[in-house]
Structures are given as structure tokens and as C-alpha cells.
Amino acid sequence: xxxxxxxxxxxxxxxxxxxxxxxxxxxxxxxxxxxxxxxxxxxxxxxxxxxxxxxxxxxxxxxxxxxxxxxxxxxxxxxxxxxxxxxxxxxxxxxxxxxxxxxxxxxxxxxxxxxxxxxxxxxxxxxxxxxxxxxxxxxxxxxxxxxxxxxxxxxxxx
Numbered sequence: 001x002x003x004x005x006x007x008x009x010x011x012x013x014x015x016x017x018x019x020x021x022x023x024x025x026x027x028x029x030x031x032x033x034x035x036x037x038x039x040x041x042x043x044x045x046x047x048x049x050x051x052x053x054x055x056x057x058x059x060x061x062x063x064x065x066x067x068x069x070x071x072x073x074x075x076x077x078x079x080x081x082x083x084x085x086x087x088x089x090x091x092x093x094x095x096x097x098x099x100x101x102x103x104x105x106x107x108x109x110x111x112x113x114x115x116x117x118x119x120x121x122x123x124x125x126x127x128x129x130x131x132x133x134x135x136x137x138x139x140x141x142x143x144x145x146x147x148x149x150x151x152x153x154x155x156x157x158x
Contacts, residue, residue, distance in 0.1 A: 003105040010133040011103040015093040018079035033066040037124040038106045042074045042082035046142045053146035058089050
């Protein structure tokens with residue numbers, strides 16, 4: 001597992017959101033910075049804490065010309081339930097075959113309760129308006145994730 005190189009163009013993607021609409025990284029080029037965060041499973045405690053922090057920071061992200069996109073292997077219908085239940089105000093993208101997670105180097109071996117399995121490793125990528133990868137957070141703290149990302153964007157991106 002290796003992440004894309006900081007400074008290079010971020011790997012391109014097109015995925016469907018919770019409504020079945022296609023969302024591509026190129027849609028944001030020259031318009032917005034992009035926070036692309038990968039999370040393991042919708043409607044679970046850690047993922048909910050992380051998503052609600054982002055929801056509550058929507059105005060701050062907007063002031064920084066930054067769009068947040070969450071990516072998980074969940075199907076669109078589950079993503080819509082997640083949004084409805086927690087009133088999320090940003091797109092969640094479905095990567096059921098984990099091809100995009102593979103491209104970003106965050107699909108790999110996980111260990112839980114003595115078992116090993118392949119799964120999505122919680123990781124955040126910050127991409128600037130030119131489409132270049134600027135920062136990777138691979139030790140995500142769900143409770144402070146939105147503050148950690150906002151702080152980095154505010155200090156490092158226009």
C-alpha cells in the first residue's frame with residue numbers, strides 16, 4: 001500500500017454519490033480545494049463522529065473554498081440513509097469495488113479482534129484547486145478530523 005506522491009496530480013476518479021449522480025475530481029478543478037476522505041463503513045460510530053464533525057464545519061470549509069467528499073465501499077442507498085439520519089450536508093461517494101481506494105493506496109490489510117481482512121483504511125487526502133495532492137492524513141482521529149483538516153487547509157492553501 002502506497003499513497004500517491006504529494007505534489008503530483010491526484011488520481012482522477014468518477015464515482016456516484018448518494019443520489020446516483022456522477023461526481024468527478026475534475027468537476028472541482030480551478031474552483032475548489034477538495035478534501036477526499038475515505039472511511040470504512042457508513043452508519044458506524046467512528047464514521048458517524050467523523051461525518052458529523054464535517055457537517056458541523058460546513059461554513060468554515062465553504063469560507064476556505066473547500067469541498068468535502070466522503071468515500072466508502074457502501075452502496076448508494078446506504079449512503080443516502082447515512083445522510084438522512086445525520087443530516088449530512090456534503091456528498092458521499094460509493095466505491096463498492098474499491099478501485100478508487102486502491103488508486104489512493106488506502107485499501108489494505110486490516111486487523112480487528114484477532115482477525116485479518118482486506119478493507120478500507122481511514123485516510124484523508126487534501127487536493128488543491130489545480131488538482132495536485134498537497135497533504136495526506138493517514139492517522140485520522142475521528143473526533144478532531146474536521147478541525148485537523150480545516151487547520152491544515154487554512155494554513156497551507158489559498
